Amino acid sequence: MPLFGRKSDGEKKERGKDSDIRKKYDLKETLGTGAFSEVLLAEDKIQPGKFVAVKCIDRMGIVGKEESLTNEIEVLRRLNHPNIVQLTDVFEDKNYVYLVMELVTGGELFDRIMEKGSYTERDASYLMKQVLEGVDFMHEKGIVHRDLKPENLLYYSSSADSKIMISDFGLSKIEDSGTMATACGTPGYVAPEVLAQQPYGKEVDCWSIGVIAYILLCGYPPFYDENDAALFQQILRAEFEFDSPYWDDISESAKEFIRNLMCKDPKKRFTCKQAIAFPWISGNTALDKNIHASVSAQMQKNFIKSKWKRAYNATAVIRQMRKLAMHKEDKKLQE
Structure with missing residues (x-):
């Protein structure tokens, strides 16, 4: 059963078009981890060079807490402001819920x-x-x-x-x-x-x-x-x-x-x-x-540094993006 309940025909059609996150995004390296989630760097396949952060939430870890996640998504969908990290997409399959977020790289x-x-x-x-x-x-x-x-x-x-x-x-x-x-x-x-x-x-x-x-x-x-x-x-x-x-x-x-x-x-x-x-x-x-x-x-x-990896680890983001840019440059040279 979908986490977000029943959908209208229009919503079903829209969901069906992008039901697999991997059709739209190339999921790359891990930027951070949480108790029941992992944040990945991802590149938009339709707009190469555009990067996002994808929060992958393990369904098994949120059993009994689905309402809390639904609430978070509803909150984020209401918020479109230049000083608020934007939710741009939501996907789900039988194992995970994926929140596609605006990528923030400047650090704490x-x-x-x-x-x-x-x-x-x-x-x-x-x-x-x-x-x-x-x-x-x-x-x-x-x-x-x-x-x-x-x-x-x-x-x-x-x-x-x-x-x-x-x-x-x-x-x-x-x-x-x-x-x-x-x-x-x-x-x-x-x-x-x-x-x-x-x-x-x-x-x-x-x-x-x-x-x-x-x-x-x-x-x-x-x-x-x-x-x-x-x-x-x-x-x-x-x-x-x-x-x-x-x-x-x-x-x-x-x-x-x-x-x-x-x-x-x-x-x-x-x-x-x-x-x-x-x-x-x-x-x-x-x-x-x-x-x-x-x-x-x-x-x-x-304020001592936390030992846990942050969900938005700016250093990791910048390092991975540089690596990707170098890889693309190498491919061009080989061509």
Whole structure:
């Protein structure tokens, strides 16, 4: 039985045309692996030179969790925004479901910041503006991400002026699909109302954006404890500090921006639109002072590299694409 239920005649015809993913895409090297999935680099056979990322999900691994995958696909189909990783195709056979995604090759947010020679408040403000615009679009479509964190913010390409992309919608929820009360997300980025097991809404994403903005300006998280219970108590109290000397050179406008996003009361918390309109984002209050040395040192200290391969491993993508280009060049020479 198809994962996505019964189809109309038009949809059946469309599915029948492309029922085998290998007819449309040349599946290549592995870019990353997960518990029940593998992400492959793939080249479009109709448009040679156009590459995508294909997430291959093992049906056996999601038995009993089909609804979660169906929800993720429904969420992604609603989202078409320049700062959101795009789902372009879905295929399925008896063993796998294949999600064809826009290929993102620029790497993770923190990695790029640490590699920079210069980094300012204004740079952080521009990054947050892109994230806010993407999440605002999501909220307009009635979708709550529920797991916004730096690892899910990726650069589209390796170019210096690359845009930022929001990824990983596995925990996202469509608001009109029912009350949200499930405790989910990543410790350190989750909002107080989630930990308090209260019904919640899109405000939880705005809290997470506040946490990310805090880290972007000092390199360490606003809440930290190796014991999760102690960490959750800190978050439930919503008490955080702008410690000296790390915050001494940061503008009061930036601090006020964070306070409004990391407000304990979700009713008083900034929405994405309010955050975008705030002077630190839309005005000229973000400072140009280079804070790279302090921020990158703290990031290296506080955010240790994961041992697991990332779903979007930029180095692997670039290496494989270069190899393919060299192979094609060799074939031309031989001809």
